[in-house]
């Protein structure tokens with residue numbers, strides 16, 4: 384009764400789908416607000432280092448395990464490591480559940496911003512508007528609608544749903560982000576924005592808090608540490624050059640985040656709004672950017688609508704990958720049919736997201752938990768798995784990538800450097816996290 388495993392139609396389709404998973408709210412919303420919160424350019428540098436040194440090796444690890452096993456995370460870990468590794472797969476699936484629940488809430492906000500901009504413009508009190516959008520039954524409604532769209536795509540399957548959506552939407556997103564960056568450069572007074580974003584204060588590079596934030600953001604933005612890339616790789620035939628794919632995916636992800644910064648910071652400085660984002664709440668950017676758009680008049684309205692549209696696109700292609708991890712696991716483990724699995728799990732995740740839709744503090748806590756704990760712990764587990772447990776991961780990578788020489792280095796990164804580093808970040812973040820959870824419980 385087992386059906387043959389689905390497969391991507393083309394190499395390009397796979398790469399765009401994986402880039403679609405990586406590029407999302409993380410790049411355009413989270414990256415900008417973390418950069419502002421952590422003092423600008425130094426954060427950007429640390430984030431780049433984290434992407435290259437820790438993100439890339441783990442990305443290649445996920446691609447290797449996924450393509451090698453041709454199974455979703457739980458089965459893939461079991462296939463190469465035995466049942467003792469099953470819990471790590473379960474953690475991956477649980478993380479996907481958790482992230483999608485609140486991710487869809489934020490995505491719902493962005494849909495509403497795009498529509499409001501289109502239909503009414505961005506005038507009016509931005510703080511008040513954010514309050515109205517991010518709480519109450521309306522927030523729940525738009526979260527549910529966004530989940531509905533995500534379910535609809537995943538239900539259509541790997542080729543007809545996920546790949547097709549990525550092929551159409553990702554080029555649109557790239558074009559919008561680049562176009563907006565060019566436009567921002569023409570604004571008078573944008574100069575200091577570039578200074579803030581690009582001139583590095585080297586002393587700040589040694590701040591462990593900034594480093595931990597950069598590591599968490601790298602994992603979140605690259606979709607690593609919970610099996611999303613692994614799951615997408617499980618639909619590959621064994622022809623792809625995995626090292627090249629990992630560089631392309633990580634490069635595109637960093638590129639979009641970087642260019643989004645070239646939109647956000649010049650814009651905010653040109654309008655004198657730079658102080659407004661520094662305060663560290665999930666909503667800062669959602670308040671400040673619309674303010675900027677409204678002050679820019681008619682052009683601002685167009686720019687704002689296009690900007691939020693790009694966010695919606697990014698969010699959708701990422702949400703799809705989060706849901707696919709959970710769905711493919713149920714299909715593989717219990718032999719469920721795609722439609723049923725998608726419908727049931729999408730519904731359960733939608734329910735879990737409702738508290739986050741009603742209360743932004745709950746959302747913030749879920750985000751902190753996912754990014755500072757689960758993704759880092761998942762990345763740590765996976766690097767130990769491929770570094771020490773999996774037999775001959777190099778053999779799997781070599782298929783399709785015969786000429787590459789630096790595999791030895793890759794394995795040692797996974798064995799020692801990445802785990803040491805992620806272990807430190809985990810230890811460092813746990814203090815922060817327990818503080819945040821306590822204040823949530825107390826408040």
Ligand code: PHE
Pocket residue numbers: 404405406407408409410482602603604605606607609611701702704705
């Ligand atoms: N990478 C996505 C983003 O930047 C979020 C995501 C995280 C998607 C983990 C899948 C897995 O928005």
